[in-house]
Amino acid sequence: MAKGADNRVFGKRAPQHVLILASGEKIRHMTIRPWMAALTFCFVAVFAIGYLAATSYLVIRDDLIGATMARQARMQHDYEDRISALRAQLDRITSRQLLDQQVVEQKVEKLLEQQDALFSRHGKLGSLLNRAEESGLTSPETPASPTLQAPTSERQASLSGGSGGLNAIDKLLSGENSATPLQATTALGYTPLRENVADRADRVFSKVTLSLKNIEKEQLAKITNLTSGAADTADAITAILRRTGVDVASAAIKPQVEPTGVGGPYVAPITNITAFDASLDELDSQLSRLEKVRETARELPFGNPAPGHEITSRYGNRIDPFLGRLALHAGIDFQAETGQDVKATGAGKVISAGVAAGYGNMVEIDHGQGITTRYGHMSKILVKEGDAIEAGDIIGRAGSTGRSTGPHVHYEVRRNGDPIDPIHFLNAGMKLTTYLN
Numbered sequence: 001m002a003k004g005a006d007n008r009v010f011g012k013r014a015p016q017h018v019l020i021l022a023s024g025e026k027i028r029h030m031t032i033r034p035w036m037a038a039l040t041f042c043f044v045a046v047f048a049i050g051y052l053a054a055t056s057y058l059v060i061r062d063d064l065i066g067a068t069m070a071r072q073a074r075m076q077h078d079y080e081d082r083i084s085a086l087r088a089q090l091d092r093i094t095s096r097q098l099l100d101q102q103v104v105e106q107k108v109e110k111l112l113e114q115q116d117a118l119f120s121r122h123g124k125l126g127s128l129l130n131r132a133e134e135s136g137l138t139s140p141e142t143p144a145s146p147t148l149q150a151p152t153s154e155r156q157a158s159l160s161g162g163s164g165g166l167n168a169i170d171k172l173l174s175g176e177n178s179a180t181p182l183q184a185t186t187a188l189g190y191t192p193l194r195e196n197v198a199d200r201a202d203r204v205f206s207k208v209t210l211s212l213k214n215i216e217k218e219q220l221a222k223i224t225n226l227t228s229g230a231a232d233t234a235d236a237i238t239a240i241l242r243r244t245g246v247d248v249a250s251a252a253i254k255p256q257v258e259p260t261g262v263g264g265p266y267v268a269p270i271t272n273i274t275a276f277d278a279s280l281d282e283l284d285s286q287l288s289r290l291e292k293v294r295e296t297a298r299e300l301p302f303g304n305p306a307p308g309h310e311i312t313s314r315y316g317n318r319i320d321p322f323l324g325r326l327a328l329h330a331g332i333d334f335q336a337e338t339g340q341d342v343k344a345t346g347a348g349k350v351i352s353a354g355v356a357a358g359y360g361n362m363v364e365i366d367h368g369q370g371i372t373t374r375y376g377h378m379s380k381i382l383v384k385e386g387d388a389i390e391a392g393d394i395i396g397r398a399g400s401t402g403r404s405t406g407p408h409v410h411y412e413v414r415r416n417g418d419p420i421d422p423i424h425f426l427n428a429g430m431k432l433t434t435y436l437n
């Protein structure tokens, strides 16, 4: 208390507060000092602040929770968006791959179809080429296209239908990087360092397709050449036959289809199988036509009954050596020695073999198409009626039987029984030798 009484810091003596507690006989007292008051005040203040804080927390808690939840929902939403975007991207990639795969599968299918087609036409083309070769037709070597200069062996194989071409395809498909010129050309171009499977497949497929197209083009060029060759030969033979006055009404001689090969060797780029097959059919029909025309020409009397012997009397009106007046000489006389071979001038069937008035020993051969030949004045006949005769067969020996002044071969050609000048057939026969094997 003395200390308190002496406290004059603020220049005024603060009154002392005393707390008196009476309990029965005992009385206690305690002086309330300023620090005690301050402490109490602090406690009260802290409590009050805590109470206020708790209350306000209770009040705004819902808002806080709501805000947090909203934030979380937003985040979740964002994540979901992200996930769906990724999923969509994944789907796109997957579908792209699926699409690529489908494209590749389609291309493989197409290639297999083309391979099948090549195989199937291989047989047809092979037999046609054999026929063309037998007909003596040759196709000039088609110049290799600048885009594909296949090795010679490959090209030759491809011309004959294509097992070699297929080998080339296999090589391409296996991705073998042998230095074929084809690969060399692409190697010169820009090749990306990294290419995915689809791109690579695409590249291989385009190469294979190109290769197939070139094979097809070469085959087609060869077929076109052969077709036009066959058509030209058939036309030439037909023209010669017509000039002899032979009634070439048979369908074999008339072109059934206007030969497409004649009039410019334009080779249209072929894209489908039917066009190729059409060209094969065309070659087939032209070869058939040529064969038939040749057959007809071989049957007709284009040969010489006495080869190497000169003509002593021509066809036409002349003074008859027996009658001494103008008469038709219905054939050609060849100078000949007795016993010399007399040859059939064409294939046919003997319809008469024996003595005939005026002709002496005479043989008559039917060649079809209304054409017959007669060989007269022979000393000996070596065939009999009904014999089948080939061109050049010896049918008898020369002589001077019948109305003859000396040994010679009297040769007649008749159409439907009427005599015609054999010289036309002899001339035509000389021209035909280049067209008949």
Ligand SMILES: [Zn+2]
Binding pocket: 313, 329, 331, 332, 333, 409, 410, 411
């Ligand atoms: Zn005569």
